[in-house]
Amino acid sequence: xxxxxxxxxxxxxxxxxxxxxxxxxxxxxxxxxxxxxxxxxxxxxxxxxxxxxxxxxxxxxxxxxxxxxxxxxxxxxxxxxxxxxxxxxxxxxxxxxxxxxxxxxxxxxxxxxxxxxxxxxxxxxxxxxxxxxxxxxxxxxxxxxxxxxxxxxxxxxxxxxxxxxxxxxxxxxxxxxxxxxxxxxxxxxxxxxxxxxxxxxxxxxxxxxxxxxxxxxxxxxxxxxxxxxxxxxxxxxxxxxxxxxxxxxxxxxxxxxxxxxxxxxxxxxxxxxxxxxxxxxxxxxxxxxxxxxxxxxxxxxxxxxxxxxxxxxxxxxxxxxxxxxxxxxxx
Amino acid sequence: xxxxxxxxxxxxxxxxxxxxxxxxxxxxxxxxxxxxxxxxxxxxxxxxxxxxxxxxxxxxxxxxxxxxxxxxxxxxxxxxxxxxxxxxxxxxxxxxxxxxxxxxxxxxxxxxxxxxxxxxxxxxxxxxxxxxxxxxxxxxxxxxxxxxxxxxxxxxxxxxxxxxxxxxxxxxxxxxxxxxxxxxxxxxxxxxxxxxxxxxxxxxxxxxxxxxxxxxxxxxxxxxxxxxxxxxxxxxxxxxxxxxxxxxxxxxxxxxxxxxxxxxxxxxxxxxxxxxxxxxxxxxxxxxxxxxxxxxxxxxxxxxxxxxxxxxxxxxxxxxxxxxxxxxxxxxxxxxxxxxxxxxxxxxxxxxxxxxxxxxxxxxx
Numbered sequence: 001x002x003x004x005x006x007x008x009x010x011x012x013x014x015x016x017x018x019x020x021x022x023x024x025x026x027x028x029x030x031x032x033x034x035x036x037x038x039x040x041x042x043x044x045x046x047x048x049x050x051x052x053x054x055x056x057x058x059x060x061x062x063x064x065x066x067x068x069x070x071x072x073x074x075x076x077x078x079x080x081x082x083x084x085x086x087x088x089x090x091x092x093x094x095x096x097x098x099x100x101x102x103x104x105x106x107x108x109x110x111x112x113x114x115x116x117x118x119x120x121x122x123x124x125x126x127x128x129x130x131x132x133x134x135x136x137x138x139x140x141x142x143x144x145x146x147x148x149x150x151x152x153x154x155x156x157x158x159x160x161x162x163x164x165x166x167x168x169x170x171x172x173x174x175x176x177x178x179x180x181x182x183x184x185x186x187x188x189x190x191x192x193x194x195x196x197x198x199x200x201x202x203x204x205x206x207x208x209x210x211x212x213x214x215x216x217x218x219x220x221x222x223x224x225x226x227x228x229x230x231x232x233x234x235x236x237x238x239x240x241x242x243x244x245x246x247x248x249x250x251x252x253x254x255x256x257x258x259x260x261x262x263x264x265x266x267x268x269x270x271x272x273x274x275x276x277x278x279x280x281x282x283x284x285x286x287x288x289x290x291x292x293x294x295x296x297x298x299x300x301x302x303x304x305x306x307x308x309x310x311x312x313x314x315x316x317x318x319x320x321x322x323x324x325x326x327x328x329x330x331x
Numbered sequence: 332x333x334x335x336x337x338x339x340x341x342x343x344x345x346x347x348x349x350x351x352x353x354x355x356x357x358x359x360x361x362x363x364x365x366x367x368x369x370x371x372x373x374x375x376x377x378x379x380x381x382x383x384x385x386x387x388x389x390x391x392x393x394x395x396x397x398x399x400x401x402x403x404x405x406x407x408x409x410x411x412x413x414x415x416x417x418x419x420x421x422x423x424x425x426x427x428x429x430x431x432x433x434x435x436x437x438x439x440x441x442x443x444x445x446x447x448x449x450x451x452x453x454x455x456x457x458x459x460x461x462x463x464x465x466x467x468x469x470x471x472x473x474x475x476x477x478x479x480x481x482x483x484x485x486x487x488x489x490x491x492x493x494x495x496x497x498x499x500x501x502x503x504x505x506x507x508x509x510x511x512x513x514x515x516x517x518x519x520x521x522x523x524x525x526x527x528x529x530x531x532x533x534x535x536x537x538x539x540x541x542x543x544x545x546x547x548x549x550x551x552x553x554x555x556x557x558x559x560x561x562x563x564x565x566x567x568x569x570x571x572x573x574x575x576x577x578x579x580x581x582x583x584x585x586x587x588x589x590x591x592x593x594x595x596x597x598x599x600x601x602x603x604x605x606x607x608x609x610x611x612x613x614x615x616x617x618x619x620x621x622x623x624x625x626x627x628x629x630x631x632x633x634x635x636x637x638x639x640x641x642x643x644x645x646x647x648x649x650x651x652x653x654x655x656x657x658x659x660x661x662x663x664x665x666x667x668x669x670x671x672x673x674x675x676x677x678x679x680x681x682x683x684x685x686x687x688x689x690x691x692x693x694x695x696x
Contacts, residue, residue: 172568176629176640183660201631201638221654224634237634239501264635278512280530283553283566284613284651287530289505303550 001188002063002076002155003028004049009058011044018044020212021058026156026205029186031179033199035235036209042192045209046158049190051075062155073104078154082161084145086133093129096120096147105152119147122181139170150181157182157189163198175201196236200224208232225319230327233260239287239298241321248272248292249317256322256330263287266299271316279307290315333394333484333517334359335380340389340399342375349375351541352389357485357534360515362508364532366522368564371538373521374489380519381487382406393484409478411488417462417473423449424458427476434481448476451513471503475510485517492527504531525565529553537561547692553611555689556674559681562609568638570609571648572676578603579675579684586675589644591623594670596688605678608645612638614669615650617658621665627658641666 004026011019019041026032034042047053049060051072060068067075078099086095096116100107107115120126123143128136133144142162149157163171163178179202182189193199199206200220208216208223208231216223216232227233233241246252246259249272272292280287286305290297290313299315301307322330335357342350350372357363365373378384380391382403391399398406417426424445431441449455452472457465462473471491478486491507492500508531511518522528528535529549537544537552537560545557556562562570575588583598586608593608617639625641625648637654640647643666650666658664675684685693 168567176631179631180629197633200633220632262635278508281548281550281553282526282529283550284611303554 005061007059033203035199040209041212076155078149080159257325258323260321261317276311336392338390364528364535366528367538372541407484409483488520555692568649573608573645596686599685607676609674612649612651614672621667627662
């Protein structure tokens with residue numbers, strides 16, 4: 001396993017800057033998640049590291065070595081794609097063994113057998129080793145394709161939305177599993193997703209991308225509690241952070257145009273008068289949709305509360321985040 | 332508008348029973364959810380109400396009139412599909428006018444009706460645009476508009492948000508619900524997404540394997556599940572099941588798990604053998620005082636809260652706790668369960684045992 005460094009990496013397709021001057025260090029043994037909407041440059045960054053695209057500018061180092069001009073095979077990376085591409089005519093065992101049979105690696109057969117068995121156990125697919133790849137469910141196929149990366153011991157694992165084609169329940173299970181596997185192996189992993197739950201729950205570090213630029217890099221807690229722009233604040237948290245004019249509540253600092261309040265960071269009982277529009281009973285919490293003037297605000301209440309539409313409550317921010325007119329954080 | 336009453340409705344396709352003797356009532360003006368996994372019979376139920384399928388047996392009453400064998404055109408129900416089908420060569424106004432013109436409505440009346448509906452949906456400024464160039468959200472609004480213009484007695488919606496991405500879906504769900512609140516039309520809505528059902532529904536029917544598992548308000552179904560299926564299907568993470576062997580009887584207020592006494596709501600049934608203690612993740616807390624012990628297997632940060640996965644003598648369980656609480660993988664911790672929230676199940680039948688918590692809900696099916 002290794003540390004991977006991106007230095008001023010850029011890549012354009014025609015007039016579009018897909019990756020714009022990205023500098024980032026993926027520490028050895030870290031689980032780094034790159035988060036952003038479609039078109040933010042996540043997948044291109046991943047493909048630059050893999051060597052599937054060539055950067056226009058910048059340097060890429062794996063374990064200190066400049067690999068910018070190396071072929072994908074020379075870079076010692078393993079990649080998992082969103083669409084599992086298994087060999088349909090081979091069994092699970094043969095699919096898992098395939099990467100180890102590469103002429104570059106020259107793995108002895110006994111070693112191949114040992115590694116395949118070990119990975120199959122980790123992924124809980126031991127019982128299916130002799131099935132044809134086509135005889136598996138979607139979740140099993142995706143586990144095999146993750147397994148095909150795990151049989152190797154590369155410098156870094158690169159994963160491009162590997163869970164997004166699975167159903168919700170399986171995704172939840174595999175999230176926990178993938179994080180456990182990564183921690184046990186001490187593997188360095190770069191994971192691309194637009195799913196904020198995956199980013200928050202699995203990552204040791206999150207890199208938030210916006211239009212090709214890396215706009216913030218830190219632990220999930222830092223990104224959630226201390227975003228440096230409105231854009232970043234809106235990437236994490238469901239329901240989304242409320243953004244209203246800063247003068248709605250007293251206490252805004254100079255230069256603040258907006259105040260951002262996460263739904264759970266709103267105090268009830270004092271402050272500004274708000275009218276309840278709608279109450280959603282989600283079981284573990286009640287979600288309140290409020291209106292203050294022409295502004296909509298969402299907040300959360302205990303499931304035992306009995307608010308009705310039309311009720312008035314008073315609200316004030318708790319741990320508010322302030323932003324300037326251009327969306328940058330004002331501290 | 333309309334009350335819809337379903338009585339012992341059943342649908343067979345050859346040997347396959349898609350819907351098995353279901354009965355429920357949709358009150359006038361309700362936003363009513365049919366929820367379940369794929370293949371459970373929810374869409375077939377909806378299609379029978381709309382008249383796109385005829386029931387094998389049973390009755391459907393729309394405002395007291397039995398309509399189960401009538402063709403769709405004579406039911407006065409509008410259907411909104413998952414894939415919104417618009418006429419691509421017409422502009423928005425013509426798409427909205429079409430159902431009215433084909434009914435033979437006068438032009439002046441069509442015009443005012445379309446203007447009214449466009450106003451409700453906030454699409455007045457795009458009435459002249461061809462539908463081809465519209466965003467996904469606007470296309471969906473036009474599709475809804477086409478259902479609304481006819482002033483039907485009720486709306487049937489089959490996963491209308493299923494094809495949208497998460498963020499946009501959340502937005503459309505709110506918009507749809509706000510629209511319902513303005514119009515007050517009886518709406519029957521099919522979904523497999525439990526959060527969507529909880530968020531939008533006044534009432535929910537949970538279906539599984541052609542059978543209605545439970546029928547009630549979102550909070551009732553969440554707090555007082557009638558079966559292990561419902562407890563597992565609703566909520567994320569779903570309800571924890573701690574399996575144990577034991578016995579309960581009328582009046583009992585605690586059970587023994589792995590030698591520890593755990594308080595439960597006063598029981599009203601007799602049961603013994605393989606039992607299950609069901610507790611929601613937010614009702615599990617980590618406390619040094621807890622005598623029931625577990626080991627932290629994983630933690631998932633979610634902002635203000637975190638999900639802690641724990642190993643226990645009676646199986647794996649998840650706790651939702653404040654994210655400021657420190658839980659390190661490998662730690663042995665004491666656990667406490669909120670006694671008043673616990674549901675016991677009989678594992679063989681999967682049914683909830685009656686207690687002071689849930690007997691009111693279980694009594695009405």
